[in-house]
Amino acid sequence: xxxxxxxxxxxxxxxxxxxxxxxxxxxxxxxxxxxxxxxxxxxxxxxxxxxxxxxxxxxxxxxxxxxxxxxxxxxxxxxxxxxxxxxxxxxxxxxxxxxxxxxxxxxxxxxxxxxxxxxxxxxxxxxxxxxxxxxxxxxxxxxxxxxxxxxxxxxxxxxxxxxxxxxxxxxxxxxxxxxxxxxxxxxxxxxxxxxxxxxxxxxxxxxxxxxxxxxxxxxxxxxxxxxxxxxxxxxxxx
Numbered sequence: 001x002x003x004x005x006x007x008x009x010x011x012x013x014x015x016x017x018x019x020x021x022x023x024x025x026x027x028x029x030x031x032x033x034x035x036x037x038x039x040x041x042x043x044x045x046x047x048x049x050x051x052x053x054x055x056x057x058x059x060x061x062x063x064x065x066x067x068x069x070x071x072x073x074x075x076x077x078x079x080x081x082x083x084x085x086x087x088x089x090x091x092x093x094x095x096x097x098x099x100x101x102x103x104x105x106x107x108x109x110x111x112x113x114x115x116x117x118x119x120x121x122x123x124x125x126x127x128x129x130x131x132x133x134x135x136x137x138x139x140x141x142x143x144x145x146x147x148x149x150x151x152x153x154x155x156x157x158x159x160x161x162x163x164x165x166x167x168x169x170x171x172x173x174x175x176x177x178x179x180x181x182x183x184x185x186x187x188x189x190x191x192x193x194x195x196x197x198x199x200x201x202x203x204x205x206x207x208x209x210x211x212x213x214x215x216x217x218x219x220x221x222x223x224x225x226x227x228x229x230x231x232x233x234x235x236x237x238x
Contacts, residue, residue, distance in 0.1 A: 051206050055207075078196045082194070090171055094116055098117065115220050119174060122215045123215045127161055131158040131159075136204065139159070140199070164190055164193075174219060187212070
């Protein structure tokens with residue numbers, strides 16, 4: 001089995017973020033806005049990387065703590081909160097919300113829904129790349145918190161990051177930033193449920209949440225809300 005240290009994973013995350021190429025403009029006001037945005041994104045990325053690093057050190061203690069606080073009531077609660085990370089439910093729900101924005105001619109709802117769609121697409125790509133390339137064993141495999149088998153491909157070795165949590169934060173971040181930040185409580189409950197159900201390590205959930213948050217924040221606050229990715233001659237621009 002191959003062990004991957006936290007520095008390598010954080011470097012990968014930062015590399016991914018730094019390869020976003022922003023559209024330029026001659027407008028002084030937009031330039032100022034972009035400076036403020038880039039400054040905030042820098043600190044957001046540092047915050048996510050720092051939280052992930054700390055979470056890596058706490059993976060096993062958190063697992064044992066959660067296992068020691070199981071109950072029938074919490075089983076039922078996490079069954080419900082886990083739904084907010086299910087793609088078969090949340091993707092149609094997001095599509096319905098986008099449709100409602102057009103039907104009711106609600107520009108804010110339409111714009112926020114589109115930001116969420118773009119965040120979900122970006123986050124899904126990053127999540128799948130990391131899952132496959134890190135090959136981290138899920139907690140229920142009993143191999144410990146630091147067992148990695150890169151490019152294994154089996155679901156049992158696709159623990160990092162959590163897809164449920166990354167999806168939940170990608171969808172809810174644009175709405176939380178545009179309507180009420182209390183909405184962050186929803187994806188936070190998904191984060192806890194994935195740890196509670198022994199599907200992910202604490203750091204898996206934190207990294208997933210960070211990816212979804214950064215994508216959602218980008219598309220909500222960037223002055224031009226455009227992003228380009230370059231790879232092997234292919235350009236994705238939206």
